[in-house]
Amino acid sequence: MAEQGYALGIDLGATTVKAGVVSRAGEIVARAERATEPEKGPAGVAENIALAGRDALRAAGLELSDLDGVGVGTPGICNVDEGVVVSSGNLNFKNVPLAALVRERLGVPVRLENDANCAGLGEQWCGAARGHDDVILYTLGTGVGGALILGGRIYGGATGWAGELGHICVDPDGPECTCGLKGCLEAVASATAMARAAREVVAAGRSPAMARLASEQGGRLDARVVITAARGGDPEAQQILRKAGEYLGLVSAMLVSALNPELIVIGGGASHGGEFLMEPMRQMIARHAMPGPASVVKVVQASLGNDAGLIGAATLVWR
Amino acid sequence: MAEQGYALGIDLGATTVKAGVVSRAGEIVARAERATEPEKGPAGVAENIALAGRDALRAAGLELSDLDGVGVGTPGICNVDEGVVVSSGNLNFKNVPLAALVRERLGVPVRLENDANCAGLGEQWCGAARGHDDVILYTLGTGVGGALILGGRIYGGATGWAGELGHICVDPDGPECTCGLKGCLEAVASATAMARAAREVVAAGRSPAMARLASEQGGRLDARVVITAARGGDPEAQQILRKAGEYLGLVSAMLVSALNPELIVIGGGASHGGEFLMEPMRQMIARHAMPGPASVVKVVQASLGNDAGLIGAATLVWR
Numbered sequence: 001m002a003e004q005g006y007a008l009g010i011d012l013g014a015t016t017v018k019a020g021v022v023s024r025a026g027e028i029v030a031r032a033e034r035a036t037e038p039e040k041g042p043a044g045v046a047e048n049i050a051l052a053g054r055d056a057l058r059a060a061g062l063e064l065s066d067l068d069g070v071g072v073g074t075p076g077i078c079n080v081d082e083g084v085v086v087s088s089g090n091l092n093f094k095n096v097p098l099a100a101l102v103r104e105r106l107g108v109p110v111r112l113e114n115d116a117n118c119a120g121l122g123e124q125w126c127g128a129a130r131g132h133d134d135v136i137l138y139t140l141g142t143g144v145g146g147a148l149i150l151g152g153r154i155y156g157g158a159t160g161w162a163g164e165l166g167h168i169c170v171d172p173d174g175p176e177c178t179c180g181l182k183g184c185l186e187a188v189a190s191a192t193a194m195a196r197a198a199r200e201v202v203a204a205g206r207s208p209a210m211a212r213l214a215s216e217q218g219g220r221l222d223a224r225v226v227i228t229a230a231r232g233g234d235p236e237a238q239q240i241l242r243k244a245g246e247y248l249g250l251v252s253a254m255l256v257s258a259l260n261p262e263l264i265v266i267g268g269g270a271s272h273g274g275e276f277l278m279e280p281m282r283q284m285i286a287r288h289a290m291p292g293p294a295s296v297v298k299v300v301q302a303s304l305g306n307d308a309g310l311i312g313a314a315t316l317v318w319r
Numbered sequence: 320m321a322e323q324g325y326a327l328g329i330d331l332g333a334t335t336v337k338a339g340v341v342s343r344a345g346e347i348v349a350r351a352e353r354a355t356e357p358e359k360g361p362a363g364v365a366e367n368i369a370l371a372g373r374d375a376l377r378a379a380g381l382e383l384s385d386l387d388g389v390g391v392g393t394p395g396i397c398n399v400d401e402g403v404v405v406s407s408g409n410l411n412f413k414n415v416p417l418a419a420l421v422r423e424r425l426g427v428p429v430r431l432e433n434d435a436n437c438a439g440l441g442e443q444w445c446g447a448a449r450g451h452d453d454v455i456l457y458t459l460g461t462g463v464g465g466a467l468i469l470g471g472r473i474y475g476g477a478t479g480w481a482g483e484l485g486h487i488c489v490d491p492d493g494p495e496c497t498c499g500l501k502g503c504l505e506a507v508a509s510a511t512a513m514a515r516a517a518r519e520v521v522a523a524g525r526s527p528a529m530a531r532l533a534s535e536q537g538g539r540l541d542a543r544v545v546i547t548a549a550r551g552g553d554p555e556a557q558q559i560l561r562k563a564g565e566y567l568g569l570v571s572a573m574l575v576s577a578l579n580p581e582l583i584v585i586g587g588g589a590s591h592g593g594e595f596l597m598e599p600m601r602q603m604i605a606r607h608a609m610p611g612p613a614s615v616v617k618v619v620q621a622s623l624g625n626d627a628g629l630i631g632a633a634t635l636v637w638r
Contacts, residue, residue: 077611087611134477148577150474157579158453159615167609168576172569179609250491254573257487258467260476290486290498292396292406296478 003068006060008053008106009314010072011115012045014038014090019052020307021060021067022314026126028307030060038091045091046101053106069109070102071316073118073309077160083112086160111316115309117154117163119302120147122312123265127304134261137302138165138248139268140223140277143178144186150259166190168254170247185251189244191223191270197240198226209234223270230276241276248277249284256289256297267302274301322387325379327372327427328633329391330434331364333357333409338371339626340379340386341633345445347626349379357410364410365420372425388428389421390635392437392628396479402431405479430635434628436473436482438621439466441631442584446623453580456621457484457567458587459542459596462497463505469578485509487573489566504570508563510542510589516559517545528553542589549595560595567596568603575608575616586621593620 006029011018017036021029032055034048053070057063076088083099085091099110113121120137123129129137133152139145146165148155155162166186167179174183175193187193198221201207202214209229214221229237252264266277278299285294302308325348330337336355340348351374353367372389376382395407402418404410418429432440439456442448448456452471458464465484467474474481485505486498493502494512506512517540520526521533528548533540548556571583585596597618604613623630 146577150469155469155578157612158581159579159612161579161609161612161615162577164579164609164612165577168573169569169607172607181607181609250488251573254487254570255577258465258481258484258574258577259474260478260480260483262477288488288491288500290480290483290500293476293478293480293483296480 004066005068006062006066007068007314007317008056008070009310009312010049010053010070011118011309011313012036012049012072012074012091014075017048017052018310019049019056020310020314021056021062022311024318026311028311030056032056032059036091042093042096042098042101046098046105049102050105064106064108067108069111069317070106071118071313072098072102072110072112073115073313074098074112075115078112078114078156079160080111080113080156083110085112109317113154113313113316114147114160114163116145117147117156118312118316119145119267119308120149120163120265120312121154121315122304122308122310123267123302124149125311125315127308128265128300128302129263132263134259135263135265136165136252136255136259136261137265137267140189140191140266140270141268142190142192144190145268148259165251165255168251170251185247189247191268194223194226194240194244194270195221197243198237201236201240207234207236210237223273227270227273227276230273238276241273242280244270244273245277245280246284249281250288252281252299253285253288253294256285256293260293261297264297264299265302266299267304267308271301323385324387325381325385326387326633326636327375327389328629328631329368329372329389330437330628330632331355331368331391331393331410333394336367336371337629338368338375339629339633340375340381341630343637345630347630349375351375351378355410361412361415361417361420365417365424368421369424383425383427386427388430388636389425390437390632391417391421391429391431392434392632393417393431394434397431397433398479399430399432399475402429404431428636432473432632432635433466433479433482435464436466436475437631437635438464438586438627439468439584439631440473440634441623441627441629442586442621443468444630444634446627447584447619447621448582451582453578454582454584455484455571455574455578455580456584456586459508459510459585459589460587461509461511463509464587467578484570487570489570504566508566510587513542513545513559513563513589514540516562517556520555520559526553526555529556542592546589546592546595549592557595560592561599563589563592564596564599565603568600569607571600571618572604572607572613575604575612579612580616583616583618584621585618586623586627590620
């Protein structure tokens with residue numbers, strides 16, 4: 001079959017389904033969104049994916065026959081070969097054949113992959129990791145996601161869990177994580193962890209800057225406040241980002257010694273902390289990673305923002 | 320060209336070149352050894368490899384034309400595609416085209432790979448990791464080597480350093496390592512580290528058992544003494560192995576979360592510590608690795624002993 005040159009990329013979140021028609025050149029031609037409604041179960045979610053996809057196609061002035069296929073980025077653990085979501089707490093899915101459910105509704109080939117892995121693929125295809133075959137990606141959001149691109153491909157491990165970098169233990173005596181373990185990277189370096197640290201600092205009256213910024217947005221003290229305050233010169237906010245960067249750097253140092261990557265990319269909302277995060281990461285890598293691989297690796301910020309997952313999902317179709 | 324069914328496997332050490340004629344079934348048909356003599360430089364070492372290889376062939380009653388090729392396992396960092404030893408402190412090699420130097424002397428195809436990676440390939444081909452595609456191997460000797468088999472293949476990373484697991488930092492405030500960093504796995508869990516711990520215990524008069532075993536072999540207090548004493552019930556010796564096992568387990572927990580392997584194999588001389596090492600490894604993995612991948616992975620002892628590297632080197636020819 002001749003290639004049509006378009007794919008539908010789906011970024012499936014617990015709240016929203018984002019759909020985008022993506023060209024072979026990596027451009028998002030049109031978009032649409034629908035509510036995910038996980039409470040309606042797998043068939044309901046698949047229906048909403050199909051509706052969002054049709055909306056995006058219509059907005060692009062295209063038809064289903066113009067598509068080479070659909071790629072879905074989903075939270076949770078996937079069996080990529082069989083198109084099954086093995087488990088996703090956010091969606092309340094357990095062994096859901098999501099690819100088949102979407103294919104039934106759209107009649108085109110459907111592939112799926114973990115959402116953080118899709119973000120990695122997006123950045124590799126046309127973002128910060130373009131041209132690199134050995135890449136570690138962190139996504140810093142509510143949690144810490146991750147992706148390992150090894151030898152040019154997403155590495156999923158024996159059962160699809162590989163790249164779950166947020167649950168690497170970085171401090172055996174550290175705070176409890178949502179997963180039940182202690183001192184996971186996610187528990188100390190996610191946007192959630194940054195916000196928690198900021199609330200403590202503000203409660204202790206140590207950062208008038210963050211207190212003011214939070215009150216300006218109705219009292220919501222989130223990672224965005226920390227980043228804005230840090231840019232404005234607030235030392236407490238800078239210290240929160242530095243600490244998160246050091247933890248990211250400690251995990252990265254281990255991964256650099258073990259995996260010898262070319263590039264470490266940080267994405268997700270909190271990655272806008274930029275150099276406040278990346279400079280301590282580089283310092284920890286220089287201090288704790290093996291000198292050979294440490295001299296090779298670069299730490300950079302993701303460049304596709306929130307579109308990385310959607311664009312990466314589309315690439316599944318052409319892989 | 321029809322396959323002959325034999326390969327020459329070379330295990331190149333700083334002191335000794337071990338050569339073995341290996342059959343397609345993984346059997347070592349004949350062996351030979353020569354001194355490595357790294358002081359004679361790359362050409363001298365290549366000559367000794369060729370001599371050991373010819374000796375082994377003769378012992379097997381075979382000729383060069385019976386070989387499908389030669390595989391060389393070498394210490395240090397390799398550019399596998401180009402057959403170059405990029406750097407090896409033990410051999411004092413820097414960018415040595417070793418494959419070409421050996422090919423000149425034997426006239427058959429030559430491939431090379433890092434020695435710990437060869438041990439991993441050997442165990443995967445016909446040892447403890449047979450039938451497994453996602454494997455982490457540690458070799459516990461003077462140092463701690465490692466190999467990552469990911470998706471069925473050795474993963475070398477961007478520049479050949481991947482799998483150097485001995486230099487993963489496991490205790491940022493720990494003892495200094497030969498590499499210049501602090502708290503590397505090698506500095507706390509190698510046979511050398513075990514022997515150092517044993518010397519302290521014996522000097523403090525806390526282990527008559529190890530003192531006696533050491534005196535029986537002329538005062539040499541090495542990891543073998545620790546292992547023998549532990550088997551005999553000496554609590555101090557058991558504690559040394561437990562401590563090493565816990566460090567191995569802590570690094571393994573991180574790697575299990577990141578890479579989701581099926582199997583962790585421990586090889587090398589000190590792996591004879593067996594359950595005294597592996598049980599604490601499993602405990603640390605259960606405590607600090609993400610529950611999903613932790614439930615999948617098994618920790619086992621290597622089964623090919625000192626032959627793993629030689630057998631694995633031979634497999635390079637048929638890959």
